[in-house]
Amino acid sequence: MSENKESLPASSRKSAVSRQALSSLVWKGNHLSMLDQRLLPETIVMLDLFTTEEVWDGIHAMKVRGAPAIGMAAAYGVVLGTTSYRGTDAAGWLEHVHAVCGHLATSRPTAVNLFWALDRMKKRAGELITEAEGGQIEDWNAGLECEAMAIQAEDEEVCRQIGIHALPLFEDGMGVLTHCNAGGLATAKYGTALAPMYLAQENGIHLKVFADETRPVLQGARLTAFELQQAGIDITLLCDNMAGMVMAKGWVQAVIVGTDRVAANGDVANKIGTYSLAVLAKAHGIPFYVASPLSTIDLKTATGADIPIEERPAEEVTESFGKRTAPQGIKVYNPAFDVTPHEYVTAIITEKGIVQAPFNENLTALFAD
Numbered sequence: 508m509s510e511n512k513e514s515l516p517a518s519s520r521k522s523a524v525s526r527q528a529l530s531s532l533v534w535k536g537n538h539l540s541m542l543d544q545r546l547l548p549e550t551i552v553m554l555d556l557f558t559t560e561e562v563w564d565g566i567h568a569m570k571v572r573g574a575p576a577i578g579m580a581a582a583y584g585v586v587l588g589t590t591s592y593r594g595t596d597a598a599g600w601l602e603h604v605h606a607v608c609g610h611l612a613t614s615r616p617t618a619v620n621l622f623w624a625l626d627r628m629k630k631r632a633g634e635l636i637t638e639a640e641g642g643q644i645e646d647w648n649a650g651l652e653c654e655a656m657a658i659q660a661e662d663e664e665v666c667r668q669i670g671i672h673a674l675p676l677f678e679d680g681m682g683v684l685t686h687c688n689a690g691g692l693a694t695a696k697y698g699t700a701l702a703p704m705y706l707a708q709e710n711g712i713h714l715k716v717f718a719d720e721t722r723p724v725l726q727g728a729r730l731t732a733f734e735l736q737q738a739g740i741d742i743t744l745l746c747d748n749m750a751g752m753v754m755a756k757g758w759v760q761a762v763i764v765g766t767d768r769v770a771a772n773g774d775v776a777n778k779i780g781t782y783s784l785a786v787l788a789k790a791h792g793i794p795f796y797v798a799s800p801l802s803t804i805d806l807k808t809a810t811g812a813d814i815p816i817e818e819r820p821a822e823e824v825t826e827s828f829g830k831r832t833a834p835q836g837i838k839v840y841n842p843a844f845d846v847t848p849h850e851y852v853t854a855i856i857t858e859k860g861i862v863q864a865p866f867n868e869n870l871t872a873l874f875a876d
């Protein structure tokens with residue numbers, strides 16, 4: 508792995524990246540260039556990853572994060588893994604692809620896009636060897652490379668469609684609150700929850716966006732505040748515990764968040780703190796929207812109770828501000844996600860349109876076409 512570092516002093520950094528959307532993942536033909544999101548907004552580092560193991564670590568350590576971006580990274584991780592296959596027969600190659608996918612699937616548990624992308628790569632691998640019987644390993648590898656690139660290209664269009672469908676929900680001057688980062692950094696472009704904000708800007712609609720800082724990893728402060736500020740969108744940063752007061756003041760007319768997995772009944776797993784926001788939104792009569800591509804909807808998972816919730820190291824809570832902020836030896840509970848029951852969800856905004864209750868029926872219908 509090598510680093511391509513653009514570490515700039517705070518004063519000059521802005522001009523270097525000004526209004527330029529950063530890409531989290533850039534495929535370079537023989538390696539994956541991955542933006543190290545842990546270092547934002549202070550430092551811009553692109554990591555050059557040449558192996559599946561490096562991609563696994565990139566996902567696990569949250570160098571890349573956000574459900575769609577995790578899926579895209581994993582797909583490229585499969586492509587990098589194919590180059591290490593030394594055999595010549597199709598069955599061995601397919602077995603190798605499945606093993607690589609199996610390994611990448613252990614990198615993080617909650618975002619279903621990871622498993623969705625790996626399933627898609629396995630399916631394509633199977634198709635490639637049947638389509639091109641007697642073909643060469645290089646052709647099948649190239650076929651998987653095309654599939655990974657297609658996943659990334661499609662994600663950009665999917666996010667744009669989410670933004671287009673969401674746009675009628677937002678009016679000029681509205682206050683919109685979001686949590687974590689479901690923006691361009693978490694996807695190929697536009698984001699899911701942030702897509703309406705970019706589309707609103709394109710259409711001359713002015714939204715006042717509030718971003719929760721999102722303890723403990725601070726995706727809201729480090730990433731959402733950064734990318735919306737760079738885009739010239741009106742953005743105000745809040746500590747997570749300020750959301751209730753801001754709602755009570757009447758400054759928020761809609762909450763919109765992304766998601767890591769939507770269960771068949773409409774329960775939504777997203778960054779820890781989302782559930783509290785949904786309850787607050789209901790108490791203040793504010794609509795609570797979830798922006799979700801179809802790749803994040805998991806009909807095989809019946810309810811939110813069945814979604815695996817990742818627990819992360821205690822140090823994220825006790826040392827996340829660069830110094831220790833809690834006593835040594837303290838017990839810590841650090842779930843990375845929570846589940847918002849579907850009763851709190853006003854609507855789920857997908858690339859195919861807006862879905863409302865009854866979610867079981869209406870989400871299933873989305874996949875029927």
Ligand SMILES: CSC[C@@H](O)[C@@H](O)C(=O)COP(=O)(O)O
Pocket residue numbers: 572573574575618686687688689690693694698699700726764765766767777778779843
């Ligand atoms: C479009 S991204 C939606 C979600 O993935 C996002 O809100 C989120 O919870 C990300 O969690 P993270 O732990 O940063 O990967």
